[in-house]
Amino acid sequence: MSARQFVNDPDEFVSQALQGLQLAHPHLVQVSADPALVLRTPKDGDQPKVALVSGGGSGHEPLHTGFVGLGMLDAAVPGAVFASPTAYQVRAGIKAADRGRGVLLIVKNYTGDVLNFSIAAELAAEEGIEVEIVLVDDDLATDGGDDGGPGRRGTAAVVAVEKICGAAAERGASLAELAELGRRVVAGSRTMALALQACTHPGRQRPSFDLADDEVEFGVGIHGEHGIGRRPFGPASELVPALAQPVVDALGLARGDSVIALVNGLGSTHALELSVVHQELSTFLDGIGVRVERALVGSYVTALDMRGCSITLVRCDATLLDLWNAPVRTPALAW
Amino acid sequence: MSARQFVNDPDEFVSQALQGLQLAHPHLVQVSADPALVLRTPKDGDQPKVALVSGGGSGHEPLHTGFVGLGMLDAAVPGAVFASPTAYQVRAGIKAADRGRGVLLIVKNYTGDVLNFSIAAELAAEEGIEVEIVLVDDDLATDGGDDGGPGRRGTAAVVAVEKICGAAAERGASLAELAELGRRVVAGSRTMALALQACTHPGRQRPSFDLADDEVEFGVGIHGEHGIGRRPFGPASELVPALAQPVVDALGLARGDSVIALVNGLGSTHALELSVVHQELSTFLDGIGVRVERALVGSYVTALDMRGCSITLVRCDATLLDLWNAPVRTPALAW
Numbered sequence: 001m002s003a004r005q006f007v008n009d010p011d012e013f014v015s016q017a018l019q020g021l022q023l024a025h026p027h028l029v030q031v032s033a034d035p036a037l038v039l040r041t042p043k044d045g046d047q048p049k050v051a052l053v054s055g056g057g058s059g060h061e062p063l064h065t066g067f068v069g070l071g072m073l074d075a076a077v078p079g080a081v082f083a084s085p086t087a088y089q090v091r092a093g094i095k096a097a098d099r100g101r102g103v104l105l106i107v108k109n110y111t112g113d114v115l116n117f118s119i120a121a122e123l124a125a126e127e128g129i130e131v132e133i134v135l136v137d138d139d140l141a142t143d144g145g146d147d148g149g150p151g152r153r154g155t156a157a158v159v160a161v162e163k164i165c166g167a168a169a170e171r172g173a174s175l176a177e178l179a180e181l182g183r184r185v186v187a188g189s190r191t192m193a194l195a196l197q198a199c200t201h202p203g204r205q206r207p208s209f210d211l212a213d214d215e216v217e218f219g220v221g222i223h224g225e226h227g228i229g230r231r232p233f234g235p236a237s238e239l240v241p242a243l244a245q246p247v248v249d250a251l252g253l254a255r256g257d258s259v260i261a262l263v264n265g266l267g268s269t270h271a272l273e274l275s276v277v278h279q280e281l282s283t284f285l286d287g288i289g290v291r292v293e294r295a296l297v298g299s300y301v302t303a304l305d306m307r308g309c310s311i312t313l314v315r316c317d318a319t320l321l322d323l324w325n326a327p328v329r330t331p332a333l334a335w
Numbered sequence: 336m337s338a339r340q341f342v343n344d345p346d347e348f349v350s351q352a353l354q355g356l357q358l359a360h361p362h363l364v365q366v367s368a369d370p371a372l373v374l375r376t377p378k379d380g381d382q383p384k385v386a387l388v389s390g391g392g393s394g395h396e397p398l399h400t401g402f403v404g405l406g407m408l409d410a411a412v413p414g415a416v417f418a419s420p421t422a423y424q425v426r427a428g429i430k431a432a433d434r435g436r437g438v439l440l441i442v443k444n445y446t447g448d449v450l451n452f453s454i455a456a457e458l459a460a461e462e463g464i465e466v467e468i469v470l471v472d473d474d475l476a477t478d479g480g481d482d483g484g485p486g487r488r489g490t491a492a493v494v495a496v497e498k499i500c501g502a503a504a505e506r507g508a509s510l511a512e513l514a515e516l517g518r519r520v521v522a523g524s525r526t527m528a529l530a531l532q533a534c535t536h537p538g539r540q541r542p543s544f545d546l547a548d549d550e551v552e553f554g555v556g557i558h559g560e561h562g563i564g565r566r567p568f569g570p571a572s573e574l575v576p577a578l579a580q581p582v583v584d585a586l587g588l589a590r591g592d593s594v595i596a597l598v599n600g601l602g603s604t605h606a607l608e609l610s611v612v613h614q615e616l617s618t619f620l621d622g623i624g625v626r627v628e629r630a631l632v633g634s635y636v637t638a639l640d641m642r643g644c645s646i647t648l649v650r651c652d653a654t655l656l657d658l659w660n661a662p663v664r665t666p667a668l669a670w
Contacts, residue, residue, distance in 0.1 A: 004531045004548070006608040008570040008643065013607060020610030023617045024598075024630040033576070060608035061411075071670075196339045202607075206549060213339070213540060235343040263359075268603035270640050271396035271667075272342040272348060272537075275355030282358045295359040296670075307640075310342065328418050328670040332606075335498070335631075335663040 005305075010203030014058045014080055019171040021065055025331040028069050032096075032278065035089035038076040039096055050169045050178055051075065051097035054106040055090065055163060057082040059199075060222055063159065063301045066332030072166035073106075073330075074099075079302070081202060082223045084112030090120035094129060102130035102175035104183065106161050106306050108154025109137035132175050134182030136161055138191040138298050138312060139221030140250050141228050153221050156264040156301040157189035167326035188315030190250040191262075192243045195220040195227065195308035198249045199267060202304075218242070222266065222303040236273075240280035243311045251315060256290030260324060262312035265299035272300060277309055296322050300332070340640075345538030349393045349415055356400055360666040363404050367431075367456065373400045373411040374431055384411065385475035385504045385513055389441040389497060391423065391448050392417040394534075395557055398494065398636045401667030407501035408441075408665075409434075409445060416537060416639070417558045418445030419467060425455035429464060437465035437510035441496050441517065443489025444472035467510050471496055471516030473526040475585050476563050477556030488556050491599040491636040491647045492524035499560035500520035502661035523650030526586045526597075527578045530555040530562065534602060553577070557638040571608075575615035578646045581621065586650060590624030595645035595659060599642075600634030604644050612644055629659050634668070 015033060022031035029040045055077030056066045064076035075097035081084040085093075094103050103124065107117045114135065121131040138157035148235050152284070164175075165182045173181065173213055195217040198207035201224070208224035211217055216239065221227035231242065255257065263278045265271075278297045293316050301310070314320070328334075342348050342414040350368060357366035365374045388513075389399045399411035410432035414420040420428075429438050442452045449470065455543055467661065472490035479484070500508075500517045508516065530552040533542035536559070543559035551574065554563030566577065580669030588594065598613045613632045620627055628651050634647070649655070663669075 004568055004642075006531075006571040006574065006604065006612050008572050008611070013611065016614050017607040017610035020614035020617070020632065023627070023630040024610070026612050045401070048494065059605075060605065061610075068608065170630070196341075222441050236341040237343050239341065253663055267605055268640055268642075269341065270394075270637065272352040272400065272639075275352035275359070275396075276343070276348065277355070278353035278359050279351050292358070297355065297359040298667075302605065304607075305603055305642075307339075307603075332633075333670050334578055335668050 005202055006201050013202045014078060016088050018078065021331060028329065028331055028334065036078050036094060037093050038068050038078065040068050040074050046217060048099045048101055049172065050057065050101045051099055051103045051105055051167055052106060052162065052169055053077065053093050054098050054158065055093065056108050057084060059304045060301050064334030067162055067179045067330050069328050069330030071170055071326055071328035072162045073076050084110065084116050087116040087119035087123065090117050091123045092135045093190060094120060094124040094131065098129050104165060104175060104178045104182065105131060106158060107133055107135050108158050109135055110153065111150055115266065126231050130175055132179035134161060134179055134186060136186050138186065138189045140190050140192050140220060141221065141244055149184045155222055156262050157186065157190045157191055159262065159300050160189060160260065160314045161185050163328065164320055164323045167323040170326065185314060185320065188251065189312060190247045191310050191312040192247050193220050193266065193308060194218050194239065194312035195266065195306055196241055197307035199304035199306035220308060222301060224303060224306065236280050240277055241284045244281055244284050247313050248290065251313060255291050258291045258316050259294045260314040260316045261292045261295045263295065264295040264301050264310045264312065265307035266308040266310065267299060267302040268305045268307040269299065274299060274309060281311060293321055339540060340537055342537045348537045349413060353413065354555065356666060359638060363664065363666055363669065371413050372428050372431060373380050373403050373413065373642050375403050375409050383434045383436055383499065384435045384436045384507065385510045386434055387441060387497065387501055387504055388412065388428050388432050388438055389493065390420050390428065391443050392419060394639045395588065395636050397667030402497050402665050405667030406505055406661055406663035407497045419445065419451050422451040422454035422458065424662045425452050426458045429466065431458040433464050437546055439500060439510060439513045440466060440468045441493060442468055443493055444470055444486060445488065446485055465510055467514035469496060469514055469521060471521050473521065473524045474556060475525050475527050475581055478557065490526045490557055491597050491645050492521065492649065494597065494635050495524060495595065495649045496520050499655055499658045502658040505661065516572060520649060520655065522585065523645060525582045526647040527582050528601065528643060528645035529553050529578055530572065530601065530641055532642035534559045534639035534641035555643060557636060559638060571611050571615050575612055576619045579616055579619050582648050583625065584650060588625050593626045593628045594650050594653045595649040596627045596630045598630065598632040599636050599645045599647065601641035601643040601645065602634065602637040603640045603642040604634065609644060616646060628656055655667050
């Protein structure tokens with residue numbers, strides 16, 4: 001068994017993939033090469049709105065480049081595989097997306113991303129663009145409490161933030177309202193992930209770590225790094241509650257609460273498997289009286305070809321549900 | 336390295352996944368367990384139309400169950416993994432989907448599927464339901480000419496048939512018109528696939544065949560079967576033209592022709608890789624003067640977790656393009 005990819009020069013992997021995205025979706029997105037940016041294709045009749053910009057390392061597709069379009073992002077700023085975009089690149093994304101009503105930056109909590117998006121926000125502010133940052137930090141695996149460390153990583157909850165804030169922006173919400181809304185989604189979101197097999201970087205043939213046949217890696221992130229511990233492999237009926245329980249505990253969910261559930265494949269997990277995970281998650285949550293109002297089941301935030309999944313729960317209410325139901329038209333979410 | 340899945344009892348894999356699909360998309364589909372069927376959830380204001388029914392073995396998701404909804408199928412009939420549904424199951428699907436204007440059966444060319452869908456069509460006809468069958472046979476790897484064998488397998492072109500006929504059905508086309516339209520799409524569609532790694536059946540830990548690190552399997556189907564030959568592994572810039580050239584030749588495409596391109600992941604191929612494949616395919620077709628009018632790039636017709644891709648080209652004209660652009664709302668193609 002090997003783990004090869006469709007790739008030419010690994011150093012050109014992301015830039016060539018961006019060209020491919022542009023070729024596949026010319027009506028939805030416009031890709032610039034230097035600096036690398038994916039921008040929403042303007043449409044006649046577009047109203048001025050607060051612009052949403054996100055980004056980060058590549059390798060997590062369809063995040064973020066696949067979510068540029070109606071109802072989600074105005075620009076995505078892709079770095080190299082698993083590497084933050086530069087501050088100047090983010091600044092270029094802010095400037096290209098801005099329509100005079102301000103820019104919301106949605107940033108996953110990694111040191112490089114936080115640094116570069118923050119510098120870009122300052123640079124843009126100096127040029128008169130109003131910017132707010134929503135920091136997404138949903139991954140329980142790196143919750144160190146008040147240990148002074150970098151804190152929880154940002155993972156799949158970023159999709160919920162992009163979707164809900166994107167819908168509100170289309171409806172004319174102000175920058176301040178969007179920032180508050182995004183922070184509310186983040187505060188109500190937690191995630192836990194596990195891997196059945198690590199991912200393989202472009203051009204390499206070995207995964208980033210090895211697992212025995214009877215082990216799973218619990219608490220993995222989305223960059224091929226080790227998780228927080230190994231557990232025995234088992235049926236989905238055991239693995240899924242083990243993932244979901246800490247999420248429920250961290251959010252303090254109780255009987256009668258409502259959530260949006262994201263069952264996210266990490267790259268090589270088949271749609272049938274994700275449906276099985278969702279069935280088990282639904283059974284588990286039903287058993288504790290937590291209602292799943294909506295679900296998103298698929299591979300939305302990947303770690304290259306990692307085999308595994310994450311479970312994200314988002315506390316929800318009527319406002320968030322209504323925004324969740326709004327239409328979307330982006331490369332990853334349109335015919 | 337292992338290849339485990341999120342699964343409980345492998346014999347319950349498909350039925351549990353169908354429950355998960357229902358739980359994730361209650362507004363779009365209704366799943367019945369016995370016989371297993373996925374039906375479009377009726378909406379107020381639905382007009383009577385010709386019903387589209389497809390199906391086949393499971394393990395190819397999102398095909399077909401993920402394509403039930405507005406603009407595509409009215410019912411999908413899923414068999415066990417890589418096994419045809421029964422004739423009685425298909426008949427139940429026909430009866431549940433029929434709205435009095437007839438039923439179009441879209442059938443991939445495999446012996447079991449052809450047999451069972453044909454029997455079901457006869458049974459339904461005896462009950463007064465008008466049925467037409469469109470047989471999809473796009474896979475060049477099994478093109479034996481006039482050798483009297485089973486002929487070309489049906490693979491990714493089935494998505495184009497479901498999409499284009501689905502759009503026409505929404506617009507009120509008759510059963511005869513849809514059958515003719517579907518056959519026209521089939522006649523203009525050819526596919527070739529290759530695997531970098533075979534797939535693994537639920538509950539097993541070894542792939543269905545082994546490949547050396549320096550080999551790819553050319554001409555694979557979507558059931559884990561061997562292809563028609565091994566070739567050296569190479570960069571995407573070599574593999575993609577090798578896939579596309581026989582498709583171009585079989586369709587007799589020449590300078591000035593227009594196509595719809597489907598770049599389809601077979602299960603474990605990352606979105607970035609598929610974008611690279613599409614970029615190479617676009618370059619190749621541009622070089623011979625063939626215009627790509629539209630593209631669908633993603634994992635739509637999978638072979639469980641196979642690592643690989645297929646390239647399908649569909650000859651197109653203004654009628655097909657217009658139908659291609661019509662809206663779709665199904666589990667796999669909606670937020």
